[in-house]
Amino acid sequence: xxxxxVENVLYLADSYKVTHHEQYPxxxxxxxxxxxxxxxxxxxxxxxGLQYILKRWLIGPVVNKHMIQEAxxxxxxxxxxxxxxxxxxxxHIVEKHNGYLPLRxxxxxxxxxxxxxxxxxxxxxxxxxxxxxxxxxxxxxVQVWYPMTVCTSSRAQKGVIAKYMMETAESLDGLPxxxxxxxxxxxxxxxxxxxxxxxxxxxxxxxxxxxxxxxxRKYYQCPMAGFSIPAAxxxxxxxxxxxxEAAAFRNMLERYPTGLVSVVSDSYDVHNAVxxxxxxxxxxxxxxxxxxxxxxxxxxxxxxxxxxxxVLELLSEKFPxxxxxxxxxxxxxxxxVIQGDGISYETIGGILEAMKSSGWSAENIVxxxxxxxLQKLDRDTQQCAFKCSYVxxxxxxxxxxxxxxxxxxxxxxxxxxxxERREDGSIVTxxxxxxxxxxxxxxxxxxxxRLLRDYTLDEIRQRxxxxxxxxxxRK
Ligand SMILES: O=C1OCCC/C1=C\Nc1ccccc1
Numbered sequence: 001x002x003x004x005x006v007e008n009v010l011y012l013a014d015s016y017k018v019t020h021h022e023q024y025p026x027x028x029x030x031x032x033x034x035x036x037x038x039x040x041x042x043x044x045x046x047x048x049g050l051q052y053i054l055k056r057w058l059i060g061p062v063v064n065k066h067m068i069q070e071a072x073x074x075x076x077x078x079x080x081x082x083x084x085x086x087x088x089x090x091x092h093i094v095e096k097h098n099g100y101l102p103l104r105x106x107x108x109x110x111x112x113x114x115x116x117x118x119x120x121x122x123x124x125x126x127x128x129x130x131x132x133x134x135x136x137x138x139x140x141x142v143q144v145w146y147p148m149t150v151c152t153s154s155r156a157q158k159g160v161i162a163k164y165m166m167e168t169a170e171s172l173d174g175l176p177x178x179x180x181x182x183x184x185x186x187x188x189x190x191x192x193x194x195x196x197x198x199x200x201x202x203x204x205x206x207x208x209x210x211x212x213x214x215x216x217r218k219y220y221q222c223p224m225a226g227f228s229i230p231a232a233x234x235x236x237x238x239x240x241x242x243x244x245e246a247a248a249f250r251n252m253l254e255r256y257p258t259g260l261v262s263v264v265s266d267s268y269d270v271h272n273a274v275x276x277x278x279x280x281x282x283x284x285x286x287x288x289x290x291x292x293x294x295x296x297x298x299x300x301x302x303x304x305x306x307x308x309x310x311v312l313e314l315l316s317e318k319f320p321x322x323x324x325x326x327x328x329x330x331x332x333x334x335x336x337v338i339q340g341d342g343i344s345y346e347t348i349g350g351i352l353e354a355m356k357s358s359g360w361s362a363e364n365i366v367x368x369x370x371x372x373x374l375q376k377l378d379r380d381t382q383q384c385a386f387k388c389s390y391v392x393x394x395x396x397x398x399x400x401x402x403x404x405x406x407x408x409x410x411x412x413x414x415x416x417x418x419x420e421r422r423e424d425g426s427i428v429t430x431x432x433x434x435x436x437x438x439x440x441x442x443x444x445x446x447x448x449x450r451l452l453r454d455y456t457l458d459e460i461r462q463r464x465x466x467x468x469x470x471x472x473x474r475k
Contacts, residue, residue, distance in 0.1 A: 178204070263298060
């Protein structure tokens with residue numbers, strides 16, 4: 001392991017944590033902390049992404065003497081010449097544990113949906129010599145806020161789409177493809193795009209964010225977690241010039257004679273493109289693909305609620321629309337619309353409602369979402385926090401907590417925690433070690449450098465499935 005690499009766990013903590021080993025009470029041997037969402041935008045969270053963090057950073061011998069020496073010199077400079085670095089403590093981990101971290105992590109299985117204000121995972125040191133180790137890893141482990149929040153938001157959008165499909169579509173069949181990740185470019189890095197997309201792929205199978213596919217393959221045993229189709233972008237239309245827009249569209253149909261193909265159609269005038277190019281000039285070409293493909297028209301501007309209905313209405317003037325068993329209008333199977341502009345949890349319902357009130361089924365549309373899915377969120381969206389709730393000092397256990405006079409919402413839980421499902425199915429956190437281990441939903445996922453559970457994306461998808469789908473499937 002390259003001692004200078006950022007892979008060095010000694011560089012994965014906030015600087016102040018380098019000094020914390022000197023700040024616990026004398027005689028402290030055991031620090032036990034937990035992670036929760038205290039609340040926020042969604043009232044329940046879909047837990048996902050801890051396994052990636054564990055496998056990426058914490059499995060096996062993650063620290064050695066070289067790294068310690070390198071870090072010692074680094075921190076001496078970083079702290080202005082003061083010697084605050086815990087060389088002895090880290091050497092102990094190398095000497096006694098061969099660089100395997102003496103920690104235990106108990107977590108709710110990935111994909112489980114838990115109401116906020118509940119413990120989601122706990123961390124504790126397994127070697128009394130290194131109690132400071134528990135909270136060293138707060139920094140890294142709390143980054144689970146991101147995949148968890150993306151997964152939660154994506155799942156909430158699945159619930160909205162499913163609701164409208166139940167009301168206006170023949171079935172829920174196309175649901176897994178209804179929200180497509182367009183967010184790669186709007187993410188802060190290739191790594192974060194991959195993490196966020198993986199979180200989205202817990203709920204859907206449509207994505208253009210290739211980094212997420214690689215992450216799912218490497219960390220969640222899923223060889224191909226998502227799918228896409230041939231699609232135009234503005235450059236592959238505008239390079240034909242305005243006079244050549246029809247030729248550009250024709251090229252798309254000829255290059256991809258079968259299967260789904262998406263063509264962005266708002267380069268100049270989407271109303272003209274739909275009525276005069278797709279509806280007239282290329283009308284026969286569109287029909288010729290009827291039994292072997294589907295043209296997906298992509299508007300990419302205008303008010304989403306309005307433009308979607310306008311495009312559908314214009315198409316109904318040129319192509320045969322039917323009415324499904326729910327009484328809603330459906331384009332012929334070789335025509336669909338994809339709306340990838342302005343899509344978020346806040347807007348998707350309004351678009352589907354506008355379609356419904358104009359008599360259009362949700363079957364007609366697929367959504368693309370980018371920045372809103374992968375980027376328009378932060379650790380506060382679900383108020384994610386990591387707090388110590390239990391400690392042992394000179395052999396005496398202590399339940400600890402914070403209860404700020406200036407913010408009751410930041411009060412933390414006390415003692416050892418367990419997550420229990422009551423008879424009525426509700427989930428609660430039992431505090432102060434009063435829970436019963438056999439009922440605890442938290443399971444050991446990591447101990448002393450070894451991963452104890454290796455969840456596959458498939459099982460996580462099943463665990464995260466929304467109720468509407470499971471109830472329909474059960475019938
Ligand atoms: O139109 C489409 O149909 C479905 C396949 C993807 C697709 C567009 N992708 C995309 C990616 C990143 C930014 C914008 C669009």
